[in-house]
Amino acid sequence: MGMSAHAVRAEALAATALGLFSASVVGLAHLGQQAVDDWPWLVLILTGFGTQVGLDLDVAATARLRFTTPVPAGAAVESRITGQPADAIATWTAP
DSSP states (O other): OOOOHHHHHHHHHHHHHHHHHHHHHHOHHHHHHHHHHHHHHHHHHHHHHHHHHHHHHHHHHHHHHHTOSOOOTTOEEEEESSSOGGGEEEEEEOO
């Protein structure tokens, strides 16, 4: 299972936006020389930022999907300090 198309588009958009922002900060006069001098770093930074944004969107979508199944009536959840059944400090039962 790969990343969603939405997340991949967001990666490209985020990398492009960061590149444009960087170009506006550096200025067009210096952009060409910086691209020649620092191209490996620029590629790594833009790719890493785009990947981070895409993965964040993908993880957020996965987390939303995890809770779409309704909790059955009467299901119980216990909070425990340790893994021992005797250490239950709270119990919640679904209505």
